[in-house]
Amino acid sequence: MKTQDRIHDQNYRQAMGRLLVMYTQIDYLILRAVAERIADAPDDETRLMLAKQVGDESRHVRIQQEWISRFGTDPTPIFGARQQAMFLTHFRSLDWLNFLIDMYVCVEALGSEAVEQIVPLADPGTRQSLATPLQDEVDHVAFGLACLRRELAGLSEQARQDTINSIPARLDYLDDSLHNMGVDVPAMFKAVGADYQAVVHTVLQRRQALMDSLQQLRAA
Numbered sequence: 017m018k019t020q021d022r023i024h025d026q027n028y029r030q031a032m033g034r035l036l037v038m039y040t041q042i043d044y045l046i047l048r049a050v051a052e053r054i055a056d057a058p059d060d061e062t063r064l065m066l067a068k069q070v071g072d073e074s075r076h077v078r079i080q081q082e083w084i085s086r087f088g089t090d091p092t093p094i095f096g097a098r099q100q101a102m103f104l105t106h107f108r109s110l111d112w113l114n115f116l117i118d119m120y121v122c123v124e125a126l127g128s129e130a131v132e133q134i135v136p137l138a139d140p141g142t143r144q145s146l147a148t149p150l151q152d153e154v155d156h157v158a159f160g161l162a163c164l165r166r167e168l169a170g171l172s173e174q175a176r177q178d179t180i181n182s183i184p185a186r187l188d189y190l191d192d193s194l195h196n197m198g199v200d201v202p203a204m205f206k207a208v209g210a211d212y213q214a215v216v217h218t219v220l221q222r223r224q225a226l227m228d229s230l231q232q233l234r235a236a
């Protein structure tokens with residue numbers, strides 16, 4: 017079926033609607049977690065960038081909410097109040113370095129990589145609704161990775177190696193947390209016609225590329 021015809025397929029609409037609700041909720045939670053970091057960011061430039069991101073995420077939430085309502089699909093949240101609180105508690109508990117890892121390597125870089133995999137399958141309206149958000153996510157990832165590189169460069173050789181070595185376990189933990197929340201992510205992706213294994217493969221490739229680029233710091 018052509019992507020422009022998918023809009024008439026009720027099963028597709030409901031399935032894509034659920035993914036859009038999840039993406040919108042995550043953007044909203046990112047907004048909240050990043051906003052809380054503004055007060056104790058390391059410097060003014062970082063504060064300005066965090067504040068810009070809060071504005072961007074707010075716009076993403078608006079764009080997606082409007083599209084979901086025009087799309088006419090079920091707006092029921094995927095994450096309940098308890099799950100949202102867990103997300104915020106986790107990010108609140110982190111020092112700046114681990115915040116950068118969890119927020120920008122995991123949620124922003126790998127999360128948006130997963131969303132990117134959905135774009136070619138989406139109907140034109142949904143694709144349009146994702147264009148601005150996904151473009152902004154590229155900026156957020158660039159900002160977060162630049163901060164992370166700066167923090168890593170300021171560490172001793174041993175601490176830098178230990179931190180880089182800790183990243184895969186952190187990413188696994190967050191991935192497990194998402195799956196343990198009772199959200200059947202594979203089923204949600206498959207329901208829009210995605211090859212879930214291929215999505216996972218692409219995300220893992222991105223993860224490896226990110227790790228490789230951080231490892232270069234070690235050699236430097």
Ligand SMILES: [Fe+2]
Binds near residue numbers: 152
């Ligand atoms: Fe976003």
Ligand SMILES: [Fe+2]
Binds near residue numbers: 046073152
């Ligand atoms: Fe973002």
